[in-house]
Amino acid sequence: MASDKPNDPTPDRIVAGTQPDVEMAPIANTESKQDRDPYLVxxxxxxxxxxxxxxxAGRKWxxxxxxxxxxxxxxxxxxxxAPALSTIAKELDMNSTESVMALSIYLLATAFGPLFIGPLSxxxxxxxxxxxxxxxFLIWNIACGFATTKELLIAARFLAGFGASAVYALAGGVLGDVWSPEQRGKSLGVYxxxxxxxxxxxxxxxxxxxxRTTWRWMFWSTSIFQAVMIFVAFTTFRETYAPLILRTRAEKLRQETGxxxxxxxxxxxxSHKSALSVLGRALTRPMRLIMFHPIIQITAAIxxxxxxxxxxxxSTFSxxxxxxYHQSVEISGLHYIALALGEMAGSQIGGPLMDYLYRRMQAARDASSRTLELYVPEFRIPLMFPGALIxxxxxxxxxxxxxxRLHWLVVDVGMFFTAFGMQIAGMPLTAYVIDTYAEHTSSAMAATQFLNSLTAFLFPLFAPKMYDALGYGWSGSSMxxxxLIFGFPAPLIxxxxxxxxxxxxxxxx
Structure with missing residues (x-):
């Protein structure tokens, strides 16, 4: 049996085929190994x-x-x-802390949801x-739109966030399930x-x-979209988790042959473990990764x-x-386009660039080394450095x-390149985790998302006081x-x- 260690460079992990991939080592093998054990599915x-x-390719996409x-x-x-917090606070009699809590508690739920959802997948x-x-998610997002008290709104937001958090755990797992390492950047960029x-x-x-309308339509409109996506998912999405597909095949063989x-x-x-033991090990896996795996600790922190x-x-841009600048709420929201464009540019430039650098480094390594390790996850790292500077x-x-108060275009350019740089630095981190923890990618992504969501929940809580005390200039400089302190040492390590x-x-x- 292949080693359980992530990317353990042993001969058993080498997989023959048209798409050789170290990730499939626990479930795929060569013909000779199958000949030795005809009962291994x-x-x-x-x-x-x-x-x-x-x-x-069409099914993968x-x-x-x-x-x-x-x-x-x-x-x-x-x-x-975010733009309607003052309106919601007035209608539901919320103080400033409670209104911010209604916004950010959704993110707190996305910290804890993947810890369960990832291992269960x-x-x-x-x-x-x-x-x-x-x-x-649909049920509780609808409930947010009908909330008549602040307590119900906050509770429904938390429960909706718990359901929404599944995408954070599932995305990395599904991309790792269907795409080979050479296509990691492209698939991440499109996703x-x-x-x-x-x-x-x-x-x-x-x-x-x-x-222009009631804030409740924020939840009702997104619920309508969610209902459409549920229909699309039921008709389009197919199971991607290889061990489950093989388990179904094995069960069919046992039934047919007896x-x-x-x-x-x-x-x-x-085979020697009880179902409860297997479930317990799975549910504790993300926290074990956080506590005992330096790779998860470093990637999660940055x-x-x-x-x-x-x-x-x-939370503060508007x-x-x-x-x-004394602009209206509607016009202030349009400036978020700069952030969106920065992230889009980062993903669409960073994805292909990551694949290009990865292939070049792989080819150079293959020409000069006879190591048994087919894919080297560390080849994702160099792309982090430009983003960590930009x-x-x-x-x-x-x-x-x-x-x-310089011209608005200067501010938006700063926001564009901030989002661009963070995206260029962040994509290789995600690819590195997927490559390293191919056997349990969803659990590994859940571990990193735990810290992501905690900072997304906590950082905006002190942001208003930071801007009041330091102003926008020194607040931006402090961040x-x-x-710079976080961005360079982590990838070097x-x-x-x-x-x-x-x-x-x-x-x-």
């Missing part, structure tokens, strides 16, 4: 129509696009309330968890294109709704910092235009341009200095010590 090493890695559109709606709901499959989370719009488009839509010896690698691994800064900007410099520009961390990593089982 695996995918055909040359081509297997049920293997998500061998699916036609279909499941990717379903997750992308679902992510757009769920992320948009996290920010759509590695037991029951991606499809089932996606459908259940879609329905859960992120629509959800990235959600965070920025939310305040734009919210601003116009707050000015021979109970047909089993998958996963079933043999868990990703969480960028995520927290993003939500500081999202205030800059209303308070400093984002802080842009934060300086954004902060001081806003402080001195920029912190970005992963570049020089990542392979050692992977070699010593405890089993993700």
């Amino acid at each position: 695996v995918f055909n090493s040359e081509y297997d129509a049920e293997n998500p890695k061998d699916w036609p 279909a499941v990717t696009d379903v997750l992308s559109a679902t992510g757009f709606n769920r992320i948009m709901v996290s920010t759509i309330m 590695e037991i029951y499959g991606r499809k089932r968890i996606l459908h259940l989370s879609n329905l859960w 992120l294109l629509i959800p990235l719009l959600g965070a920025a488009v939310g305040p734009i839509i919210g601003g116009f709704m707050a000015a 021979d109970q010896q047909y089993q998958t690698v996963e079933e043999r691994h868990h 990703s969480a910092f960028y995520y927290g800064i993003l939500y500081i900007l999202l 205030d800059l235009w209303v308070d400093k 984002a802080p410099l842009a934060l300086f520009l954004y902060g001081w341009a806003g402080q001195y 920029a200095f912190a970005g 992963l570049w020089y010590f990542g392979s050692k961390f992977r070699a010593k990593a405890q089993s993700t089982y």
Whole structure:
């Protein structure tokens, strides 16, 4: 049986076939290994129509696009309330702290939801968890629109956020299920294109709704969209989790032949364990990764910092235009287009560039080395450095341009390049985690999302006081200095010590 360690460079992890991929090592193997054990249920090493890695490109893009559109709606709901907070607070008799809580508690839920949803998708499959989370989110998002008390609104927002959090855990897992490492950047770029719009488009839509209709339509309209996405998911999304697909195949073989010896690698691994034990190990996996795996600790810390800064900007950007530039709420929301364009440009430039650099470094390594490790996750890291420099410099520009009320275009340019730099730096982190923890990608993504959502929840809470005390100039400078301090050491550590961390990593089982 192959090693449980992530990316363990042993011969058993080398997979023959037209799309050699170290990620499939636990469930796929060579013909010779299958000949040695005819009862081991695996995918055909040359081509297997049920293997998500061998699916036609159209089917791969279909499941990717379903997750992308679902992510757009769920992320948009996290920010759509921002321009209407004062209106909602007045109608439901909320103080400033309670109104901010109604906005940010959604993000707190997205910290804890993936800790359960990610591991469950590695037991029951991606499809089932996606459908259940879609329905859960729809129910509670509708409840937000009908809330008549602040307590009900806050509670419904938390429960809606819990359901929405599934996309954070499932996305990385599904992309790892269907796309090979050489296509990681392209698939991430396409997947992120629509959800990235959600965070920025939310305040734009919210601003116009707050000015022209009741704030309740923010939730009713997104619920209508969610209902449409549920229908699309039910008709389009197919199961992508290879161990579950193989488990279904093994069960069919056992029924047809009456021979109970047909089993998958996963079933043999868990054969001596009770169902409760397997479930317990799965549900604790994200926290074990956070506590004991340096790779998760480092990637989660830097990703969480960028995520927290993003939500500081999202939660205060409108205030800059209303308070400093004396623009209307509707017009202030349009400036979020700069942020959206920055993130879109970062994802569409960063994705192909990451694949290009990865292929070049792989080719150079293959020409000069005879190592058994097919794919080296550390080749994702170099792209982080330009982003780690661009984002802080842009934060300086954004902060001081806003402080001195320079032309609005200068401020928006600063916001554009801040979002662009954070996206360029953040995408390789996601790809690195997917590559390193191929066996339990959803749990690994849940572990990193836990810290992401905590900073997204906490950072905006102190942002108003920070801007009041330091002004926009020194607030932007403080975030920029912190970005330089965080942005460069972390990728250097992963570049020089990542392979050692992977070699010593405890089993993700």
